[in-house]
Amino acid sequence: MQVYSFKELTQPAKKQLYNYITKSGWNHYVETYEEMLQNYGGVLFNFGESHFSLWEEGEILGTMGCITKEVTHRGEAFITGINIDNTERYADCFKILVEKCERYCISKGARKISLGITPDLEFLRANIESFGYRYTHRILVMKYCCGEDVSTQNDISREIFFEMLSNQNKDSFREVHNEAFRHSPNAALLNDEDMNGMLEACKENPGLKGLCLYNGRPAGIYDLKLKNKIGWIETIGVYPDFQGHGIGKALLKKSVDILRASGAEEIRLFVIDVNQRAYKLYKKFGFEDEGVRSLWFRKAPF
Template identity: 30%
Template sequence: MIKKTWNQLIEKEKEDVIRYIESCHDNVFNRSRETQIRAIEGMTYGSGDQYFVFFEGDMIIGTVGVILKEVAPQGIAYINELRGTQSTELRKHLVDFAKDMCIKSGAREVKVGLLERHDEFIPQLVEGGFSYVHSLVELNKCNRELYEDAVAIDLLTLDHAEAFATIMTEAFKDSPNGATVTVEDAKKQAEENDLCGVISVDSTAVGAFELTLKDEIGWIDTLAVAPTNQNKGYGKLLFRSVQNYLWEHGAKELKMCVFDTNKIAFDLYLKHGFTRGQLLSKWYSLHPK
């Protein structure tokens, strides 16, 4: 078995990896090839050095991504992109390799996001000491509904980068899978024209969002309200405003996801016409001794 990081792959091997991922039929967020590659090569996976591909000869037999950027600020490391159906031994190797890398980084907690299509990894996770925490569920909305109280959204620019980064980081610092967004991260998103930005009230940014619009499906990826502005109705305002934007820019269906343990958010989304869809992923946690 040969292990390579994404950055060690030649161009043909990178193309083979994307085809391998597509063959697994687990692109639940409907990401384009370009978006997938950009994610692998971005800061999440250490610019590609923490995304690993496993080969048997020339054949790809598995992948795993390790996210260490939250170890310093929060003490949390993440494992995802687990793929490898060839054998129990392979799956155990992938889990143990990624877990050991996280522990050696100094992580006080290791979290694993396991796509629903890859339940075959559950025995290896349990054997490795991981415990189930919660599931990520998809919500859907097909009936177009425009809200009169919505406000115009501001797509991310360099001028908004600091506000966007602050809101995203502060809003999720105590959440199960919160991540630190730096100003540099935000500037990169702005330069790459990601569909993200802020909403403002009285010229002050009070909420931030990340969206995806592809094949007439609008994904509401992330919604965040600054802690100092919570419980003021801005969450509902943000939610309604991004829906209007997606409908008005060609979406025929809206999708989003929420952890099944987040009852407040779950109830809010259902009240706005979303219905429960498929289970997307299961999350496991380990606190190294």
């Protein structure tokens, strides 16, 4: 068995990889072949250097990737994008791939590693724990099910205003985001490159990302996505100093309004199950549990 990074694969091998990772229906990062090239070959996986696939005699036995962006900020790396078939050799495949990923993460300076799996890979749990990882949390999918017109709910205070993301407020957007999620599991802090990418995305879909002002001060942010008539609330965040003022509720209402006006027929979001404050807010607003997106484990220190 041989491990190859994404950047080492030939074009035919990349097409074979795409067929492999999409067959389960659980892959987090790609829906089309072009998205695979962009994501696995882009900055998220260090331009193809940190996404690995395990091969034997021309067949793929498994995949695993490392995200090391947060090593600089908080010493943490993430192992994700795991695809391994439940065959009699799955334990060997997992061992080879996770050891490869751990070596890579440590070489980048990681002091702790979080590893995520989709629900169909729970058969790997004992193997994951045998490597010293301990379960920490789940990421849930919630769907908006309230039948009422959201525009009649939760009137926005006169002190709260919204601005679309722009060059003029991008620094405020980044500051609010990073402070809101600095200590949150699985959250990535935004840098200049991230902000430039978000501004570029706004050219195609203006209004899906924005800043909330409370009494004229940056207090919250929202980041939305619309794809195939499904609206996703990717992120809403409140600056810690402004929590408890109803800003989270206002951001949620604004997000639902924007997505509905943009043509969304369904609206979903992700929430970490241990974030009970956010979970209770979403439930109260009309979101219901739809399923588990992923399970997460952590290993530290190195």
